[in-house]
Amino acid sequence: xxxxxxxxxxEVIKKCLEENKDGYVTVxxxxxxxxxxxxxxxxxxxxxxxxxxxxEGIVTKVNVEGKAGACYQWMPEQDExxxxxxxxxxxxxxxxxxxxxxxxxxxxxESDHHFKVNTKKxxxxxxxxxxxx
Amino acid sequence: xxxxxxxxxxEVIKKCLEENKDGYVTVxxxxxxxxxxxxxxxxxxxxxxxxxxxxEGIVTKVNVEGKAGACYQWMPEQDExxxxxxxxxxxxxxxxxxxxxxxxxxxxxESDHHFKVNTKKxxxxxxxxxxxx
DNA sequence: ATAATTGCAAACACTTTGCACCTGT
DNA sequence: ACAGGTGCAAAGTGTTTGCAATTAT
Numbered sequence: 129x130x131x132x133x134x135x136x137x138x139e140v141i142k143k144c145l146e147e148n149k150d151g152y153v154t155v156x157x158x159x160x161x162x163x164x165x166x167x168x169x170x171x172x173x174x175x176x177x178x179x180x181x182x183x184e185g186i187v188t189k190v191n192v193e194g195k196a197g198a199c200y201q202w203m204p205e206q207d208e209x210x211x212x213x214x215x216x217x218x219x220x221x222x223x224x225x226x227x228x229x230x231x232x233x234x235x236x237x238e239s240d241h242h243f244k245v246n247t248k249k250x251x252x253x254x255x256x257x258x259x260x261x
Numbered sequence: 262x263x264x265x266x267x268x269x270x271x272e273v274i275k276k277c278l279e280e281n282k283d284g285y286v287t288v289x290x291x292x293x294x295x296x297x298x299x300x301x302x303x304x305x306x307x308x309x310x311x312x313x314x315x316x317e318g319i320v321t322k323v324n325v326e327g328k329a330g331a332c333y334q335w336m337p338e339q340d341e342x343x344x345x346x347x348x349x350x351x352x353x354x355x356x357x358x359x360x361x362x363x364x365x366x367x368x369x370x371e372s373d374h375h376f377k378v379n380t381k382k383x384x385x386x387x388x389x390x391x392x393x394x
Numbered sequence: 395a396t397a398a399t400t401g402c403a404a405a406c407a408c409t410t411t412g413c414a415c416c417t418g419t
Numbered sequence: 420a421c422a423g424g425t426g427c428a429a430a431g432t433g434t435t436t437g438c439a440a441t442t443a444t
Contacts, residue, residue, distance in 0.1 A: 133418045133423055155408080170426040175409065177424095190350065191324030196434090197408055214376050225374055233362040234385075241358050242390035243347050249386040252367075257375035266398050266443045288433085303401040308434065310399095329409095330433055 131180055137169050141177045145187050149202035151248065152190055156197075216256035223256075264313055270302050274310045278320050282335035285323050285353050289330075318382050321346075323353035349389035356389075 144161040145153060155174055162169045178200050181187040190199045210230050214223055234245045277294040278286060286294075288307055295302045311333050314320035323332045336346065337357045345363055348355045367378045 130423075135417075135424060137425075168426095171408095172410080172427080173425055212370075214370060214374065214378075216376075223374075225370065225376075227366060227369055229362055229366040229369055233360060233366060236360055236362055237345075237347060237358065237385060237387075241347065241356075242393070243349075243358075243385070243387055244393055245347075245385050245387040246350060251384075252370060252376070252378050253382040254370075254376055254378040260375070260377055263398080268399065268443075270400075301401095304433095305401055305435080306399075 131184065136167070137173050138177050138180070140165060140167055141169070141174060142181060142186070145181065145200060145202045152199035152201045154195070154197055154199050158200075213251040214256075215251055215253055216259050264317065269300065270306050271310050271313070273298060273300055274302070274307060275314060275319070278314065278333060278335045282337075285332035285334040287328070287330060287332050291333075318379075321348065321355060321384070323348070323355075346384040347389070348384050348386055349392050350386050351388060351392040354389060355384075 140162060141158060144158050147161075148157075155171070155178070158174050158178070159169075159171065162174075178187065178189070182189050182200070187200050187202055190201055210226050210228055211224055212227055212230055214225055230247075230250070234247060237243050237245055273295060274291060277291050281290075288304070288311070291307050291311070292302075292304065295307075311320065311322070315322050315333070319336060320333050321336055323334055332353060334353065334355055337355060343359055343361055343363050344357050345360055346355055347358055363380075363383070367380060370376050370378055
């Protein structure tokens with residue numbers, strides 16, 4: 129059975145996710161984090177521990193568009209409801225913007241459609257100022 | 262430049278997705294469909310055509326939890342500015358909803374950030390009612 | 395004519411598995 | 420002691436790329 133013994137690797141991988149709870153973390157980022165902590169952990173173990181954390185419901189596995197490989201996110205998501213990404217379809221540049229209309233939008237979607245929005249993933253596509261000329 | 266010539270492959274792959282618009286389709290299913298139509302198409306071409314359809318906003322790429330490999334789904338038709346897609350991150354289902362907050366949002370983004378939004382590509386991700394238990 | 399598309403094989407990238415060794419209880 | 424955890428190397432899987440032949444305009 130899994131998840132019985134508490135190990136150093138388990139602990140640090142979990143800490144990595146928790147410290148990045150405001151966003152997604154790739155497997156490679158976990159690897160780098162561990163390296164920065166001067167802890168040597170094999171890739172296999174990272175995968176296994178992440179699966180275990182997902183199993184335990186502490187973390188979610190997400191497939192982020194445009195990103196190769198799975199991403200993992202600490203579960204208790206606090207919503208940054210008024211930030212949105214905009215990405216230019218031509219040059220690919222991504223920027224963040226603040227918008228107070230978002231909260232209303234999300235609220236509407238959630239109350240009228242019973243759809244719980246993952247507010248971190250909202251992206252608007254289009255043309256940025258530079259590329260629009 | 263992509264998407265310039267109309268080919269038989271392109272046409273039939275698109276048709277496959279459209280005929281299955283009530284759900285998502287795996288790459289393998291597309292392969293099988295083509296075989297059933299007695300049309301020989303290489304895997305490479307399928308991937309490339311699917312990317313193209315995603316690029317054009319006709320189709321969406323879905324990562325269905327627990328399923329290996331990407332799935333693709335025909336997008337519901339959307340012509341008006343106050344329609345938005347919502348896609349469940351768990352089951353992959355896409356639906357359309359109407360929202361009058363969108364016009365304000367787009368207007369804000371365009372006037373304050375000089376970013377011309379492609380209103381046909383806006384998708385909110387999250388959990389649908391069913392998957393939220 | 396010429397530029398895009400095709401499809402095979404090979405390369406890639408991410409993930410999983412087999413197995414001998416190590417570690418927590 | 421021993422079940423569980425680790426990590427290397429190797430295998431597996433889905434996807435992308437190089438490139439010569441083919442096809443649409």
